[in-house]
Amino acid sequence: MTLANIRFLIRERRKLLSILGTAAAAVLILWTVNSPTIIGASATQRQLPIYCVERDDKKIAISFDAAWGNEDTGTLINILSSYGIHTTFFVVGDWAEKYPDSVKALHEAGHEVMSHSSHHDHFSMMSANEIAADLQEANRKIAASTGIEPTLIRCPYGEYDDHVIQTVSSQGMTAIQWSVDSLDWKGISADEIYERVIKRVESGSIVLFHNAAEHTPEALPRILEWLQSKGYTIVPVSELLLDGPTSIDHAGKQIPLAS
Numbered sequence: 001m002t003l004a005n006i007r008f009l010i011r012e013r014r015k016l017l018s019i020l021g022t023a024a025a026a027v028l029i030l031w032t033v034n035s036p037t038i039i040g041a042s043a044t045q046r047q048l049p050i051y052c053v054e055r056d057d058k059k060i061a062i063s064f065d066a067a068w069g070n071e072d073t074g075t076l077i078n079i080l081s082s083y084g085i086h087t088t089f090f091v092v093g094d095w096a097e098k099y100p101d102s103v104k105a106l107h108e109a110g111h112e113v114m115s116h117s118s119h120h121d122h123f124s125m126m127s128a129n130e131i132a133a134d135l136q137e138a139n140r141k142i143a144a145s146t147g148i149e150p151t152l153i154r155c156p157y158g159e160y161d162d163h164v165i166q167t168v169s170s171q172g173m174t175a176i177q178w179s180v181d182s183l184d185w186k187g188i189s190a191d192e193i194y195e196r197v198i199k200r201v202e203s204g205s206i207v208l209f210h211n212a213a214e215h216t217p218e219a220l221p222r223i224l225e226w227l228q229s230k231g232y233t234i235v236p237v238s239e240l241l242l243d244g245p246t247s248i249d250h251a252g253k254q255i256p257l258a259s
Contacts, residue, residue, distance in 0.1 A: 069212030
């Protein structure tokens with residue numbers, strides 16, 4: 001074999017090794033991306049708010065977001081009082097500052113008044129420092145009427161990402177989402193609101209309403225009567241949450257950690 005032939009074979013062998021190495025790397029990447037173990041680890045690292053709670057005692061929470069109007073807040077307080085029910089109102093700091101008497105009335109009626117941010121801005125577009133400052137400002141505005149700083153926050157628009165939830169947690173607060181959306185904010189009829197809620201609610205649900213939705217005062221009594229007739233106990237969100245060591249699963253359900 002000539003020297004030229006030997007050099008040719010060496011070059012071809014190097015090409016073959018390079019091709020095989022590239023193929024092996026591609027296979028490794030595909031395995032890593034699709035491996036259940038890796039996917040599971042990635043999923044568990046995602047930061048989530050609490051959407052619902054694992055409970056077997058037919059206990060649920062009803063919540064209201066208050067960001068703009070205020071014409072129905074007093075009516076809602078009266079309806080809830082007539083059924084002996086306490087709920088959670090997530091209020092925007094600016095709303096609390098504009099309607100301090102309503103915030104005080106909610107608190108005195110036994111409802112939780114928690115945070116819905118200070119200005120209802122998009123948290124996912126804000127830095128951690130900006131979010132922290134917003135939360136602190138909202139808490140001060142709410143506490144001015146209730147004497148109690150909120151420990152729960154519902155992110156504006158229901159928007160969040162990892163850095164939002166991490167920042168909320170760093171402020172000693174817990175982010176709360178919802179598992180049953182009444183869609184009352186869309187202006188749907190009282191009958192539609194009623195049907196949406198009763199078809200979706202289950203033990204541990206967090207139900208979302210709004211204090212200024214057009215047909216909520218009309219739909220609410222029927223919903224409360226149905227829930228009570230089915231044996232549900234309605235509590236504020238903080239009373240729905242579990243005590244002791246817990247985690248949040250991939251769907252946002254708060255679950256107890258095995259002892």
